[in-house]
Ligand SMILES: Nc1ncnc2c1ncn2[C@@H]1O[C@H](COP(=O)(O)OP(=O)(O)O)[C@@H](O)[C@H]1O
């Protein structure tokens with residue numbers, strides 16, 4: 001049975017003049033593969049930063065013991081690309097191994113031989129071994145995302161969170177990435193933020209809609225009606241012929257844990273006015 005590894009209770013986050021998240025209740029389970037969707041500025045990155053512990057919040061976040069250790073939170077994180085400082089003068093290899101930083105401290109000399117070996121192995125698997133000595137500022141967007149993914153998983157976290165990893169990358173990378181994430185999901189929970197709702201919903205097991213409020217939807221099928229009910233104004237894209245991923249209407253037969261189908265029609269009516 002799946003166990004909750006992160007539980008948010010009545011979580012709110014505000015910046016100076018903006019309430020970014022309000023009254024959020026959400027559980028993340030150890031076998032989850034969750035896609036986070038929502039409009040620009042809806043609070044997706046804020047939600048993730050609260051979970052990884054880099055933003056002040058009100059309310060409560062409870063982490064299962066498997067995520068907390070003396071070495072810090074056992075969460076791997078791939079930041080949105082515009083948040084990563086590309087001018088930082090370190091090599092691709094050093095970026096990858098820095099995913100062990102909490103464990104090793106800041107000094108490069110403190111990484112062990114096996115840490116560097118693990119970095120080599122990951123870079124080889126992600127097809128960037130030949131770039132290991134290159135300054136991180138000189139590689140392409142896709143190569144950078146590969147390096148950041150290696151960095152996020154090198155500590156073998158129990159939860160991996162990726163914030164818009166498919167921005168600025170080609171389709172080939174996107175396909176590879178989802179294949180890699182499915183493999184990783186056999187041993188860790190995965191949360192991926194994406195604005196590409198068509199692709200992300202076809203790959204994940206559950207969907208979380210974020211637009212100041214947060215709704216968990218325990219299926220990768222989501223309808224335009226449900227998005228409306230989740231106050232998630234984003235365009236819906238059909239997946240075409242792939243059978244289990246076609247976005248269609250459920251006719252109110254949604255069996256997810258979070259949405260109250262009996263309320264749907266009244267909410268919809270008011271939303272449509
Ligand atoms: N550092 C910040 N200071 C002030 N407001 C911010 C900051 N970061 C985000 N916001 C605001 O919080 C809201 C949510 O932003 P964000 O979490 O980045 O959304 P998303 O990732 O869904 O695009 C937006 O209105 C944004 O302008």
Ligand SMILES: [Mg+2]
Nearest residue numbers: 044045046080
């Ligand atoms: Mg964001």
